Amino acid sequence: MGQKIIILGALSAIAEATARRYASNGAQLVLVARNADRLEQLAQDMKARGAARCDTRTLDLAQETDTTAAFGDMMVALGGQVDAVFVFYGLLGDQRHEEHDIVAAARTLRVNFSSAAEWCLAIANQLEQQKKGVLVAVSSVAGDRGRQSNYIYGAAKAGLTVLVEGIAHRLAPKGAHAVVAKLGFVDTPMTAHIRKKGLLWAKPADVAEKLVAIAQKPDMPVVYVPGFWRLIMAIVCNVPARIFHKTKL
Numbered sequence: 001m002g003q004k005i006i007i008l009g010a011l012s013a014i015a016e017a018t019a020r021r022y023a024s025n026g027a028q029l030v031l032v033a034r035n036a037d038r039l040e041q042l043a044q045d046m047k048a049r050g051a052a053r054c055d056t057r058t059l060d061l062a063q064e065t066d067t068t069a070a071f072g073d074m075m076v077a078l079g080g081q082v083d084a085v086f087v088f089y090g091l092l093g094d095q096r097h098e099e100h101d102i103v104a105a106a107r108t109l110r111v112n113f114s115s116a117a118e119w120c121l122a123i124a125n126q127l128e129q130q131k132k133g134v135l136v137a138v139s140s141v142a143g144d145r146g147r148q149s150n151y152i153y154g155a156a157k158a159g160l161t162v163l164v165e166g167i168a169h170r171l172a173p174k175g176a177h178a179v180v181a182k183l184g185f186v187d188t189p190m191t192a193h194i195r196k197k198g199l200l201w202a203k204p205a206d207v208a209e210k211l212v213a214i215a216q217k218p219d220m221p222v223v224y225v226p227g228f229w230r231l232i233m234a235i236v237c238n239v240p241a242r243i244f245h246k247t248k249l
């Protein structure tokens with residue numbers, strides 16, 4: 001039997017590419033997303049690609065729920081042990097609109113931060129108890145510096161980054177791991193409205209390959225994917241405010 005993997009937000013383009021990699025290695029998968037029909041199709045595809053088993057859970061992951069109980073139910077499908085749990089789901093939102101529609105802003109904050117934080121805490125408790133396994137949560141370089149174009153989404157991702165970094169610190173002495181992956185631009189439905197050009201744009205399959213490698217060897221709690229974003233964001237973070245405020249970034 002292959003590895004035991006849970007994917008929250010399994011219908012994200014990057015999540016699907018990640019699931020495919022595990023399926024072809026005979027993994028046992030639990031896929032969680034909110035669209036039952038698409039989830040079922042994905043599960044069939046995973047079995048066809050070689051997954052030893054593929055269970056699904058249809059859930060709106062941002063809805064208030066007892067995450068400990070819901071995550072426990074996913075664990076039952078895997079016989080009580082898990083090797084890696086990925087938290088992929090997210091919502092870019094519409095920054096300009098949300099500045100004046102605070103209910104919409106709250107939704108973006110809930111999807112990307114507070115609900116994700118609740119799932120990560122439930123996952124951390126499981127990994128701490130089993131003394132092995134890894135949480136991989138997907139964050140964004142948008143959390144590195146507040147910018148007028150996306151600071152609501154960015155603030156939520158910054159919160160998620162710190163939370164998962166803290167979980168990594170907590171789990172390290174117990175033999176389990178957590179990694180937060182800060183992604184740069186990836187060509188997915190989330191960025192479909194943005195004109196894509198240049199070398200800064202990554203493909204979901206390449207990001208998935210890197211995330212699977214990170215889960216195999218989780219030696220750094222915070223990683224940039226692709227790695228060159230560490231340098232780009234170091235530069236962005238060090239531009240003095242008097243210059244930065246003249247940009248439209």
Ligand SMILES: NC(=O)c1ccc[n+]([C@@H]2O[C@H](COP(=O)([O-])OP(=O)(O)OC[C@H]3O[C@@H](n4cnc5c(N)ncnc54)[C@H](OP(=O)(O)O)[C@@H]3O)[C@@H](O)[C@H]2O)c1
Binds near residue numbers: 063089091111183185
């Ligand atoms: N693409 C980028 O450039 C980029 C950059 C940095 C970070 N990221 C992060 O990467 C992750 C994956 O995004 P992606 O680029 O693969 O985009 P994507 O294909 O649009 O995936 C986003 C997924 O999140 C799911 N989702 C949103 N709210 C949900 C909820 N309440 N419950 C369950 N699922 C929910 C969506 O489900 P539905 O299909 O049901 O709407 C969708 O499948 C996100 O966390 C994103 O913030 C992406």
